[in-house]
Amino acid sequence: MASLSLLGSSALAYETVMVNGVEATRILIAPPRTELATSIRDGLRAAMAEAAPGSREQADADRLYYFYGARHFEPLWLTKTDDGIAFSDAAEEIVALFREAHLEGLEPSDYLTEGLDLATADTPDAFAALEAEFSAAILRYANDAYSGRLDPRTVSDFVDVAPKSVDEAELFAAVAEASDPAAVLMGYHPTHPEFVALRELLADHYAGEIEDLPKIGDGKLIKIGMTDLRVPMLRERMDVPLAPGGDPAIYDEALAAAVEAFQAEMGLNPDGVVGPATVAAINGAGGASRADIVANMERWRWMPEDLGAFNVFVNIPEFRLDVNRDGQSVWGTRVIVGTAENQTPLFSDNIRHVVTNPYWNVPSSILRAEIFPQVARNPNYIASQNMELLYQGNAIDPWMVDWSRASPSMFRVRQKPGTSNALGQVKFLFPNSHDVYLHDTNAPYLFERSMRALSHGCVRVQDPFGFAEALLEFEPDITVASLETTLGGSERWFNMDRHVPVHLAYFTLRVGDDGTVRSFADLYGHNERVIEMLGLDAER
Template sequence: MVAHAPIPFARRTAHAVALAALLAAAPGLSAPALAAPDETRLAALDGRAGLDAGPLPAASAPAEERVPSPLDAMPTYPVPADAPQASPPRTGSLGPIALPPTIGAEALVGPMLIGRLGAIEGDLGLEYGADDVAGLRAFYAARAHAPAWIAPAADGLGWSEAALALAHVLAAAGDEGLDPAAYPLPPLPAGPAFDPAAAAQADIAFSAVLVRYAQDARGGRLEPTRLHELITPTLDIPGAEAILSGLADAADPAVALADHNPPHEGYRRLRTALAELRAAETAPEPMVAVPPGPVLRPGARDARVPLLRARFGMEAPQAEAEARVYDVALAGAVEDFQREHGLVVDGIVGNQTIAALASVDPARREGDLLANMERWRWLPRDLGEKAIFVNVPGYRLEVLDGGAIVHETRVVVGKPGQETPIFSDEMEYVVVSPTWTIPPSIMRNEILPGLRADPNYAAARGYEVIRNGSTITVRQPPGPRNALGHIKFMFPNGHHVYLHDTPSRGLFDTIRRAYSHGCVRVENPFALADLLLAEQGWPEARLRALVGPRERYVHLDEHVPVHLAYFTLEVEDDGRIVPHEDIYGFDRLTREALGLDP
């Protein structure tokens, strides 16, 4: 779902008899099926419901078989001579009711709510699932079909204080990176001449809008797995009844609705950055785009050098032969940019610097901020008292304790085409001196072609080939050459990925650390293990003593949440935005799904 279409709430039955049937079968009514009413009752019903009416049918049931209607308890009132007149009714309609100011107008809305709820599937369309339709019904049934958001007003009927406060939250949806046009305040007939059916319809419509906002705020706008098969967060989308009951019972409904947005500090900082970007008095001109390409070092020649000079407002050399030379002056400008944006200050233009140059372009920045804010909605609202947080594009692992970062280390993540999946799970145990069983994808793409080309392929790499009939399993026993190093951290999941050590230590010194087959390689794995296990008697020294020729398992007394996340923009304590390369193109996919400009 890219953009929200207006919700068709205006469908009405063609005749008052149809509404009587809906009332008879509506949930929450204990009366037996209604008999066809006589012309007098139909006239009163049609007037109250404000429905288009055709010719009235003759009563088809004998008088003695009729049962009392719930509408019989609704008194009829003469129209006072001095009452304000409603607009002329359409042909064939008895029009809305005009009531004296002393009559509680909202009392007539309840029976109309039952009728509107009877046709709610047609009203709401495909935007709402069966569970939410049932939830709306249950919410109103629990309150005896009393209206939730309308209340008496000086001139008859209006939105309640709670509804008006909630409407302010809806109107400010853009501040949260949502689309305010998706959450309209339904029209409510006002004044002493009013239509109870239309008022009931507006009350239900407003409830549906509140449900949509709350669910979108919790990550319901997109289906992440449809963006990419390896984006598999477990979303916590509340149902309609829970949302509406929570708002109706809240001491401050506006705060309760706004609280459906992510509570995380990272999200709040992005929201502040979005507000500051939009508050700029004048929109700056788009910057010169510098495309990706080979790494540029001082002395290199490249067609992008003139673009870099234009990007930093530097004049081109007079000699044409030097126009494409990446000289010391330009490298100095690049260093200043890297320093300002939290990058490695080396004057070398690689993928990270190119990504940073693109991300600060105001034409792209807002879309990237919105995409990153949306991905915060995919994380659990409670990350855990102690948790492991990996930002894949930032190549960084953090250990959080009470919300504070108590440990930080570099990581190597999956390369494009073998991406590290994005999801949350719980770490259960660690394995010292692990055996690596080659996963099917690596078997198919690397091991089997290697074995076909060279019979000694496996032995040369220390692999063991195990044949069981037509099945071949290849594994690497514990040892210094093992691809998992000396320790791995297990949070069993459907992607078969985990955190682990590695013998390829030199990769941690590179800037772009996307080299693995999907798992996350940790630079200081035993320091991480110490933080997780020292309190239960397994400090780093004792764990290192387990290194040997066979696997050794140590289970965590309490499971630790692990979050593999994807954020290309992070905001530092001082408000500075640090960009990261969109290594898997997930920014682009998210922007496209949200209907944002690329």
């Protein structure tokens, strides 16, 4: 009942009654005043009765019933005129907003349904149904604007983002009392600068200022002297004319030089080799397709409303980590993320601990698929990898195990601190069910690759101590110097006073402050899946 007080109406009356000897409060709904109001009441009662118990539909029907009850069931979106029943001025403004929903990355037909056709309503019951459908459309729009049209968890098991929810009572109270209810609904869209930039890019598309160019397809690496059917399209995108007598399908030095300059501009390895990262960047450089823009806008709706004034942001397709303060990156570096088979999950949490000389506790999936078969064949494998085999919490000798009768679930394996440790010298923890974190690596040469989906799911940081310095800016008792004094010894934990929000995100499009659009490969297929689920395939 507390949520109902948000309606701010004195039309609701209460009385205290005894139920099985216990005092309870009963809401007294004010009676309808008009025939239309009576029809609205009866229609809402029917909706409450028809909804499945405990369902979201029942909760929505309940809230609508009490909302309209506070108004004596009088309509909010319909008004009586000399010519009959018409939409109110507020409703007309909202209808105009629905018509332009495509400019927000939404679908107008999701809100302008057949149930909102005023011309077909000619009885009190029909008008009541239209009134209820209008309120339901407002609720759909607000939810879609605020949290997206998809439940993120249905896109992939690696997307661990619960959908946000709109407070319906707050919503209807606000639109009922606002002089500009359309502006209230617009306020449910994200305000993240990159969402706004994508929305402006989408508007440019609809205005015809950006052309959806054919995408360059994926394929093998293209190096100087190689022949590839994609070369003519590359030449066109890079605006490099074919030399007289040249073969249009051969990747020549002039084209490679143009690609190298483009790579440098986009923050890629400027090696002139055309691989997946370069292809993705070229495909997005012209502004990307409408479908790509809308899919990325959808994922911005999944992000927390407040990312934190000071936060860590990892964009998986970009292979990049940024430390942000007040919306601006103050430090950044390259990262390595999970392979397509061992994906880095999407979620937000808080970094709470820094650990030097870390043990690597081998995840059960890796133990089962990789470690166990090796050690069963050769028990010395554990020692050769500087690892320990643990049984019931105690280290045991692998040679003492009858591996023909053992199973991975009986053991844990951890790699001891040292130069061979997969986590390097330091890791940054944000406890989570996926057992992933940010860490150093003992294979720094891998950061020179453009395509860096190489890990088992954790995020490897190219400059971990530079990251530590940026991360610990507000820590009074932890510094890089204090971390470095512990290196080479046993595992040491440092608990942070200030927990820092960390976001493992997935954006295949980024728009810079100067309007430059950068595009990244869809490593895990999340972008294509969102496009498919939203029915945007026809726009590709």
